Amino acid sequence: MEQILQEADLRPGEDGLWTDAGHTLGVARSRAGLFVGWLDVGWIGTDDAFSEMRDVSHLAAGVRPEHLSREIAIALDEAAAARAEHLRDCGRCRERFVPGQMYGADCCHSCATRELGVRF
Numbered sequence: 001m002e003q004i005l006q007e008a009d010l011r012p013g014e015d016g017l018w019t020d021a022g023h024t025l026g027v028a029r030s031r032a033g034l035f036v037g038w039l040d041v042g043w044i045g046t047d048d049a050f051s052e053m054r055d056v057s058h059l060a061a062g063v064r065p066e067h068l069s070r071e072i073a074i075a076l077d078e079a080a081a082a083r084a085e086h087l088r089d090c091g092r093c094r095e096r097f098v099p100g101q102m103y104g105a106d107c108c109h110s111c112a113t114r115e116l117g118v119r120f
């Protein structure tokens, strides 16, 4: 299993979530199978962020090994497409962010801190 995930260019993080280099997609392993989604930013407190998986699809534990690489690749592609649909534009810096990195409808956290003086 780990080899298949590594071949999909994923690496395990300290929290056990396997992610891509850009930390945009995640795979969670469990005895029930794999859970694949894109990574938003969730907030426990104002300064305590965590990776929050969205639009999660489930690959059952019973998927045959010879099909697993392809199933993972399809699930990752679908997660990447779902993430792209959810990216939002910051009207100030013109960059695109996941919803959890936005302060308001059209302002990212960085711009809110830098330009609006918002403290988190």
Ligand SMILES: [Zn+2]
Pocket (backbone or CB within 6 Å): 090, 091, 092, 093, 094, 095, 107, 108, 109, 110, 111, 112
């Ligand atoms: Zn911005």
